[in-house]
Amino acid sequence: MRIGELAERTGVSRRLLRYYEEQGLIIASRALNGYREYKESHVDVVLQIKGLLDAGLPTRIIQQLLPCLDKPQTIYVPDVTSEMITTLQREQARLSERIEFLTRNRDAIADYLDTVLSVKAANAESRATS
Amino acid sequence: MRIGELAERTGVSRRLLRYYEEQGLIIASRALNGYREYKESHVDVVLQIKGLLDAGLPTRIIQQLLPCLDKPQTIYVPDVTSEMITTLQREQARLSERIEFLTRNRDAIADYLDTVLSVKAANAESRATS
DNA sequence: CTTGACCTTCACATCAATGTGAGTGTTTAA
DNA sequence: TTAAACACTCACATTGATGTGAAGGTCAAG
Numbered sequence: 588m589r590i591g592e593l594a595e596r597t598g599v600s601r602r603l604l605r606y607y608e609e610q611g612l613i614i615a616s617r618a619l620n621g622y623r624e625y626k627e628s629h630v631d632v633v634l635q636i637k638g639l640l641d642a643g644l645p646t647r648i649i650q651q652l653l654p655c656l657d658k659p660q661t662i663y664v665p666d667v668t669s670e671m672i673t674t675l676q677r678e679q680a681r682l683s684e685r686i687e688f689l690t691r692n693r694d695a696i697a698d699y700l701d702t703v704l705s706v707k708a709a710n711a712e713s714r715a716t717s
Numbered sequence: 718m719r720i721g722e723l724a725e726r727t728g729v730s731r732r733l734l735r736y737y738e739e740q741g742l743i744i745a746s747r748a749l750n751g752y753r754e755y756k757e758s759h760v761d762v763v764l765q766i767k768g769l770l771d772a773g774l775p776t777r778i779i780q781q782l783l784p785c786l787d788k789p790q791t792i793y794v795p796d797v798t799s800e801m802i803t804t805l806q807r808e809q810a811r812l813s814e815r816i817e818f819l820t821r822n823r824d825a826i827a828d829y830l831d832t833v834l835s836v837k838a839a840n841a842e843s844r845a846t847s
Numbered sequence: 848c849t850t851g852a853c854c855t856t857c858a859c860a861t862c863a864a865t866g867t868g869a870g871t872g873t874t875t876a877a
Numbered sequence: 878t879t880a881a882a883c884a885c886t887c888a889c890a891t892t893g894a895t896g897t898g899a900a901g902g903t904c905a906a907g
Binding site: 679689 | 768769771772773782785786797802805806808809812813815816818819820822823825826827829830833834
Binding site: 600602603606610620621622640645646 | 872
């Protein structure tokens with residue numbers, strides 16, 4: 588498929604798809620006329636990239652993570668440097684921290700909303716009965 | 718306390734502390750000489766801001782969230798607009814999505830690391846017994 | 848009273864993620 | 878065959894979170 592369709596199906600602009608390629612996140616083959624050609628699997632990859640970016644990870648980290656997030660768990664072990672492993676472990680820890688933090692905050696918001704909404708309900712009730 | 722100490726205690730640069738203030742995230746009182754004066758409680762607030770920013774939220778959203786994340790759950794209900802409630806609900810949903818996404822990815826990394834490390838161990842073993 | 852370590856504001860710089868548009872070629876369909 | 882829709886590259890603009898430095902005020906210690 589070409590860039591327009593991929594953009595449409597992923598909700599990621601053409602511009603950004605080219606940018607991801609420039610950043611080494613995706614590799615598109617080229618048709619004879621120079622147009623980028625994407626495979627079906629690129630849809631998921633792009634969504635993954637989108638999610639990771641949205642989660643605050645920079646492209647250079649995503650670039651390192653992507654090969655490890657393959658669905659058919661490519662046991663691409665041969666040349667994993669220990670430096671790479673360290674990076675992954677560090678990033679994993681960072682993800683965990685982020686998850687914890689987000690969870691705490693989401694729960695705090697939930698609590699707040701509960702409080703506010705129940706008070707509002709009570710007020711509505713008292714107005715109704717007055 | 719003054720800006721230098723707060724910066725040191727939070728790990729957030731002076732520059733950023735001023736930026737947070739400019740963005741309406743924190744309010745510092747001023748001493749007679751114009752120096753910013755922070756209270757003990759600002760340490761936590763700054764850490765919270767740091768965490769939320771690090772989690773990828775923009776300052777204008779953080780500004781809306783902060784009053785709801787108070788520790789002594791200030792039941793600051795009176796003038797919550799329903800628009801505000803909508804924002805909170807939307808942001809809560811976004812946080813949940815983000816949490817799910819990050820969790821999936823972290824787990825994928827964990828799986829990968831497990832695989833890689835166990836293979837590495839096996840290799841080391843076979844080398845030892847050869 | 849001077850020096851050094853603070854603080855102030857202001858402004859320009861940078862980096863990553865995006866938008867936007869110009870200028871040009873390609874494909875599609877009327 | 879021409880117009881519309883799409884593709885390409887290149888490049889400049891913008892936004893948000895930061896860094897950095899200049900020019901200057903304040904304060905404590907020698």
